[in-house]
Amino acid sequence: MEWIAALALGYVIGSVPFGLILTRMFGAGDLRTIGSGNIGATNVLRTGRKGLAAATLLLDLAKGLVAVLAARALFGEALTEQAAIGAFAGHCFPVWLAFRGGKGVATTAGICLGLAWPIGAVYAGVWVAMLAVTRISSLAGMSATIAAPLAAWGLGYPGHVKALAAIALAVLVLHRANMSRLLKGD
Numbered sequence: 029m030e031w032i033a034a035l036a037l038g039y040v041i042g043s044v045p046f047g048l049i050l051t052r053m054f055g056a057g058d059l060r061t062i063g064s065g066n067i068g069a070t071n072v073l074r075t076g077r078k079g080l081a082a083a084t085l086l087l088d089l090a091k092g093l094v095a096v097l098a099a100r101a102l103f104g105e106a107l108t109e110q111a112a113i114g115a116f117a118g119h120c121f122p123v124w125l126a127f128r129g130g131k132g133v134a135t136t137a138g139i140c141l142g143l144a145w146p147i148g149a150v151y152a153g154v155w156v157a158m159l160a161v162t163r164i165s166s167l168a169g170m171s172a173t174i175a176a177p178l179a180a181w182g183l184g185y186p187g188h189v190k191a192l193a194a195i196a197l198a199v200l201v202l203h204r205a206n207m208s209r210l211l212k213g214d
Contacts, residue, residue, distance in 0.1 A: 030103050030107060031107055031110045033102075033103070034099045034102075034103050034107035034108075034110040034111045034114065035110045035111065035113060035114040036114060037095065037098060037099060037102070037111055037114065038095040038096075038099065038110065038111035038112060038113065038114025038115040038116075038117075038118065039114035039115070039117055039118040040114075040118065041091050041094055041095040041098065041111075041114075041115055041118065042091050042092070042095055042114060042115030042116060042117065042118025042119040042122075042135060043118035043119065043122035043123060043124060043129070044087075044091060044118075044122075045067045045122055045124065045125055045129065046067075046083075046084050046087035046088055046091070047059050047066075047067040047068055047069065047071065047072045047080075047084040047088070047130065048060065048067045048125070050072065050080050050083055050084055050087075051072060051075060051077070051080060054077065054080055056072075056075040056077050056080060057075065059071060059072060059075070060125070060128070062074055062075055065128070066128075066129070066130045066131060067122075067125065067128075067129050067130045068084065068088060068119075068129075068130030068131055068132075068133065068134060069081045069082075069084040069085035069088060069130075069134055070131075070133075070165050070166075071130075072084045084134075085134050088119065088130065088134035088135050088138070089134045089135065089137045089138040089141070090138055091115055091118075091119060091135050091138060092112065092115045092116070092119075092134075092135040092136060092137065092138025092139035092140075092141070092142060093138035093139070093141050093142040094138070094142075095111045095112065095114065095115035095138075095139070095142070096108050096111050096112050096115070096138075096139055096142025096143055097142050098111065099111030099112075100142075108142070108143060108188075109143075109187070109188065109190070109191035112139040112142070112143060112191050112192075112195070113191055113194065113195070115135055115138075115139060116132050116135055116136060116139060116195050116198065119132050119135040120132045120135075120198070120202060131166075131169070131199060131202040131203060132173075132195065132198065132199050132202065133155075133169030133172070133173065133199065136151070136172075136173055136176065136195055136199065137151055137152060137155070137172070139192075139195070140176050140179075140192070143180070143185070143188045143191075143192075144180070144183070144185045144188065146179070146183045146185075147176055147179045147180050147183060147185060147188065147192070150175055150176070150179035150183070151172045151173075151175060151176050151179070152172070154168075154171050154172040154175040155168045155169065155171070155172035156168075158171045158172070164210070166203050166206035166207075166210070167206075167210065169199065169203070170199060170200060170203050170206075170207075173192075173195060173196040173199040173200070174196050174200075176192040176195070176196060177189045177190075177192035177193040177196055180192050
């Protein structure tokens with residue numbers, strides 16, 4: 029039963045739609061009617077409000093981190109992956125928004141940081157490097173999520189590989205329209 033509690037804890041924390049809350053609070057409109065309609069930082073940036081986008085990025089990252097740390101404190105190390113999956117699912121499929129959320133890149137960064145900071149450092153490094161080289165946020169995010177389970181394996185955290193691989197696969201599925209545009213050269 030504790031694994032269900034850890035999953036639910038992660039989901040509830042992950043489902044807080046910070047992008048939507050911030051854009052409404054600061055008069056930038058309903059984020060779901062702008063750009064991609066997602067609630068993440070990249071779409072908040074499309075409002076032209078860089079400060080709100082940065083705040084969304086940090087708060088979405090914090091959701092993943094807090095979910096993992098809370099699960100570790102309440103249930104022990106063994107259930108951190110359940111909280112991680114829950115936080116990711118909550119961000120991407122929040123019940124409060126008819127299951128239409130973000131694509132999980134920032135939340136996954138926090139998850140990686142919470143599971144093991146070296147994995148989080150690799151995630152951040154890959155994301156920053158890919159963004160600097162390509163200037164394409166979706167490509168940077170997908171690359172970082174693919175790097176996370178590889179980093180977990182290579183850095184000696186094999187217990188985190190399955191959860192991070194599942195999250196990476198979900199991120200790729202959520203970015204399928206972006207991948208299609210990239211392959212077409214758009």
